Amino acid sequence: MKTSVYAAVSAVALTVAAPALAEPQAEVLHWWTSGGEAKSVAVLQEEFAANGGTWTDMPVAGGGGDAAMTALRARVLSGNAPTAVQLKGPAIQEWYEEGVLADISAVAEAEGWADVLPASIAGHMKCEGNWCAAPVNVHRVDWIWANADVLAANGIDMPTSWDAFNAAADKLMAAGITPLAHGGQAWQDATVFEAVALGILGAEGFHKAFVELDMDTLKSDEMKAVFDQMRKMRGYVDDNFSGRDWNLATAMVMNGEAAFQIMGDWAKGEFLAAGKEPGKDFLCASTPGDGFLYNVDSFAMFDVDGDDKEAGQQLLAKLIVGKNFQKVFNLNKGSIPARTDVALDEFDSCAHLSAKDMSESSENGSLLPSYAHGMALRGAQSGAITDVVTAHFNSDMSSDDAVQMLADAVANSM
Amino acid sequence: MTEWLERHVPKMVLAPSFVAVLIFVYGFIIWTAWVSLTRSRLLPKYEIEGFIQYERLFASPRWDTAMSNLVVFGVLFIVIAMVLGLLLAILLDQNIRTEGALRTIYLYPMALSMIVTGTAWKWIMNPGLGIENMVRGWGFENFSFDWIIDPDMAIYAVVIAGIWQSSGFVMALFLAGLRSVDGEIIKAAQVDGIPTWRIYSAIIIPSMAPIFLSAFIVLAHLAIKSFDLVIALTGGGPGYATDLPATYMYAMAFSRGDIGQAASSAMVMMAVVFAIVVPYLYSELRAKRD
Numbered sequence: 001m002k003t004s005v006y007a008a009v010s011a012v013a014l015t016v017a018a019p020a021l022a023e024p025q026a027e028v029l030h031w032w033t034s035g036g037e038a039k040s041v042a043v044l045q046e047e048f049a050a051n052g053g054t055w056t057d058m059p060v061a062g063g064g065g066d067a068a069m070t071a072l073r074a075r076v077l078s079g080n081a082p083t084a085v086q087l088k089g090p091a092i093q094e095w096y097e098e099g100v101l102a103d104i105s106a107v108a109e110a111e112g113w114a115d116v117l118p119a120s121i122a123g124h125m126k127c128e129g130n131w132c133a134a135p136v137n138v139h140r141v142d143w144i145w146a147n148a149d150v151l152a153a154n155g156i157d158m159p160t161s162w163d164a165f166n167a168a169a170d171k172l173m174a175a176g177i178t179p180l181a182h183g184g185q186a187w188q189d190a191t192v193f194e195a196v197a198l199g200i201l202g203a204e205g206f207h208k209a210f211v212e213l214d215m216d217t218l219k220s221d222e223m224k225a226v227f228d229q230m231r232k233m234r235g236y237v238d239d240n241f242s243g244r245d246w247n248l249a250t251a252m253v254m255n256g257e258a259a260f261q262i263m264g265d266w267a268k269g270e271f272l273a274a275g276k277e278p279g280k281d282f283l284c285a286s287t288p289g290d291g292f293l294y295n296v297d298s299f300a301m302f303d304v305d306g307d308d309k310e311a312g313q314q315l316l317a318k319l320i321v322g323k324n325f326q327k328v329f330n331l332n333k334g335s336i337p338a339r340t341d342v343a344l345d346e347f348d349s350c351a352h353l354s355a356k357d358m359s360e361s362s363e364n365g366s367l368l369p370s371y372a373h374g375m376a377l378r379g380a381q382s383g384a385i386t387d388v389v390t391a392h393f394n395s396d397m398s399s400d401d402a403v404q405m406l407a408d409a410v411a412n413s414m
Numbered sequence: 415m416t417e418w419l420e421r422h423v424p425k426m427v428l429a430p431s432f433v434a435v436l437i438f439v440y441g442f443i444i445w446t447a448w449v450s451l452t453r454s455r456l457l458p459k460y461e462i463e464g465f466i467q468y469e470r471l472f473a474s475p476r477w478d479t480a481m482s483n484l485v486v487f488g489v490l491f492i493v494i495a496m497v498l499g500l501l502l503a504i505l506l507d508q509n510i511r512t513e514g515a516l517r518t519i520y521l522y523p524m525a526l527s528m529i530v531t532g533t534a535w536k537w538i539m540n541p542g543l544g545i546e547n548m549v550r551g552w553g554f555e556n557f558s559f560d561w562i563i564d565p566d567m568a569i570y571a572v573v574i575a576g577i578w579q580s581s582g583f584v585m586a587l588f589l590a591g592l593r594s595v596d597g598e599i600i601k602a603a604q605v606d607g608i609p610t611w612r613i614y615s616a617i618i619i620p621s622m623a624p625i626f627l628s629a630f631i632v633l634a635h636l637a638i639k640s641f642d643l644v645i646a647l648t649g650g651g652p653g654y655a656t657d658l659p660a661t662y663m664y665a666m667a668f669s670r671g672d673i674g675q676a677a678s679s680a681m682v683m684m685a686v687v688f689a690i691v692v693p694y695l696y697s698e699l700r701a702k703r704d
Contacts, residue, residue, distance in 0.1 A: 395652075409475070
């Protein structure tokens with residue numbers, strides 16, 4: 001009830017507001033503070049200023065966004081929400097249910113977002129049918145990266161099935177090379193897990209298991225096979241993987257200590273920063289299996305008072321989805337634009353592959369949200385799954401036990 | 415006037431801190447208890463739903479791990495730090511020449527924050543960088559010390575780092591205690607020809623009972639609150655094998671948007687603290703009254 005009142009009020013406010021009269025103001029809460037990311041935000045900041053707006057930057061670093069979320073909670077509870085906040089996935093709907101998000105449908109419709117965004121990504125940006133967030137980029141999660149020289153020296157092709165991956169890994173083990181560069185952090189375990197799950201369960205099974213939380217799928221024999229494969233993956237990892245950061249694992253692939261890494265396309269940024277060329281020094285391919293797991297960063301628009309702030313919010317939303325920002329930002333960040341009509345001439349071959357797979361998978365329904373990166377499920381549920389995945393990966397738990405634990409943990413997290 | 419001031423100034427000076435403690439300690443304990451009975455997720459809600467959060471908590475295998483880790487960590491940390499601290503204190507008490515320097519060396523880890531301790535020990539115990547690698551480099555190829563990456567042993571790695579950090583502090587406490595024992599009694603015992611170890615075990619240590627209690631209380635609350643050490647040393651890993659209640663609570667409140675669950679785990683942690691502290695306070699207060 002309360003939320004619908006809020007929505008109604010904000011809808012009225014939007015139609016009443018006259019953006020042209022007030023100088024646009026925006027306070028933006030985000031956690032893009034590291035080198036490449038900060039540069040990407042600066043692009044938006046400049047564009048905003050060039051359109052006559054005043055940007056108040058509110059970067060809160062730390063804990064992969066945990067610190068920013070704590071700051072956001074405090075701001076919202078004190079009735080003084082920022083204009084726009086870097087939020088993604090179901091967290092947007094979670095905040096909407098607290099009755100604090102604004103309706104930006106006016107901008108979205110004027111700009112024709114519905115025509116340029118893939119349907120399943122657009123779905124994340126809507127709260128009960130109204131647009132409430134603006135997508136920035138699309139990271140693909142189910143990538144497998146490889147050192148081209150290592151593969152060539154051992155006569156291995158990029159694997160197209162998990163059996164082929166296992167065969168290649170055994171061959172590499174015999175040659176004394178670590179097959180899989182991996183960091184033992186829960187979210188990295190989950191990243192590998194979901195890539196394996198997508199390959200073994202298929203797009204439909206993945207959707208059932210990690211979007212609908214269907215108990216039969218979670219307890220199915222296919223899920224046991226996923227855990228069996230995870231047990232094999234554990235054997236392909238070196239001994240010092242515990243607690244290693246993902247970029248150090250990427251470095252292992254770069255300098256030939258390891259052959260493969262399964263990681264989202266932010267890993268590409270590491271390769272490029274080290275002066276490596278895609279296709280020549282390193283190879284990129286989707287992990288075995290059909291589908292596309294996306295991790296979409298977006299800005300959710302919060303309810304704010306005052307014409308200047310509302311004008312700022314609308315300008316910000318317009319610019320974020322604008323072609324120029326989508327291109328420049330994603331060139332910096334290694335991801336691909338969320339809108340499908342941006343020219344990709346300046347992007348590298350991996351990005352081209354990603355964009356092609358995105359539009360194909362969008363058509364055949366295998367464009368799926370990443371569970372490991374908080375796109376598919378709410379924090380409590382995805383956390384519960386990750387607990388099981390990482391407990392299984394780091395112990396000698398049997399697949400039967402893991403599947404049972406998975407079902408129990410999901411039920412308990414509701 | 416002066417008489418009035420004399421009577422009321424202490425109360426006036428104490429009043430603000432009393433009010434602050436009342437609100438920020440006890441007020442928020444009550445608030446947390448309330449929230450732990452609701453279905454709060456991202457933001458706190460106030461409709462009471464019963465004990466659902468506690469049911470979820472006790473059904474969670476991760477919480478089981480956290481609690482059993484607390485028992486392992488708490489018992490080993492407290493017992494070993496106290497035994498080691500006492501031993502060091504007794505050795506330092508032998509009127510040795512460099513006591514000042516040694517005391518400082520042993521006390522120094524206390525000056526480091528847990529984050530620094532945790533990070534340093536993470537590297538020391540990392541099999542590829544630290545002790546294991548070094549000893550293998552000396553030619554002992556079969557030497558293995560990989561507790562930190564072994565889910566069954568990782569909690570003992572945390573114990574090691576915790577003891578390194580705190581036993582110097584316990585030593586200082588005990589040293590002060592040893593010095594406060596009446597010298598006349600010790601001399602009398604020496605005159606009677608009683609061996610030194612008997613003097614310690616029968617006279618000095620029993621007379622230090624209050625110091626043992628203080629050391630125990632300090633170490634116990636360090637163990638229960640222990641958070642930064644685990645975060646820096648293992649990040650709760652491998653998996654969640656070294657989770658403690660405090661890290662569980664943090665994960666629920668700040669990473670997962672599950673405030674009700676975090677509140678209920680906080681209440682259970684508080685119950686554990688009370689179970690230890692209340693008997694202590696009770697015995698202390700009763701002793702005063704006698």
